[in-house]
Amino acid sequence: MNESNLGRREVLDEVELKKLNNIRQKKLNQMDSFEELSYEQIMKMANMHNEILNNIHMSRGDVYLYSENEKLELVEDLYNTYMSDFRDITLKQVVDFSKNVAGVEKSQDLLIYDWEKMYIDQANQILFDSSDIGDLNMSLDKLVGDVKSDNRKMFKTPILLYIETLKESSFYWASVEEGGSGLGFSLLKKRSPYFMSNKKGKKNWKNVAIADAQGMTTGMLGVAAYGAWGVMFGPAGFALTGGAFVWVAVESAMASALFG
Structure with missing residues (x-):
């Protein structure tokens, strides 16, 4: 595997975003509707994020300071582990997808x-x-209810996925004292002795949880029919199945482990 520059690249500039928005709007005008994921499927994806993230940390420890070659090795390992049934999706495609999400x-x-x-x-x-x-x-569950009952034109899948991932990721990264698992929090604490000395701990793990939710939602939009970069996994709407469904969760968990 000879791909490079997997790390966080510079974000898309204003011109690129405008171009992507025009593409998405054109696709929206051509389609009457998209099939939403069920709420059960959305919760399954959010749970999968935590399971994969935990597996990475349990098998490899903290990968936060991985070198470029080690990052690529991790991608290949995750690809072989989770995509063995979806070989129509290539290793190069998932690497390129990671770069797009990171942008x-x-x-x-x-x-x-x-x-x-x-x-x-x-x-x-x-x-x-x-x-x-x-x-x-409790508060996010109320927000979920608001989204479900909102009759305005929108695609609810990415919004609900964001909320559910935020819940799951927060549990992973929060301290035991705050009701979290303590697993992610212990890693954050080891990365910086200064982390807990000035009450920045709460803010820091919450920023990581937000980044996780952002990554999951961006990934979903990236493979959906009105996504940012065209449809990587074929002509699918929000009723994603198979490899696309799995790799969105893998990508989010991997990014969280590497860049959280």
């Missing part, structure tokens, strides 16, 4: 309507306002 700073930039972006902003604000994981989940 989007905020998943909000890939949404069309202001009210879609509003829900993402509300979820983030709820996270920072919450005192612990129980409080967070």
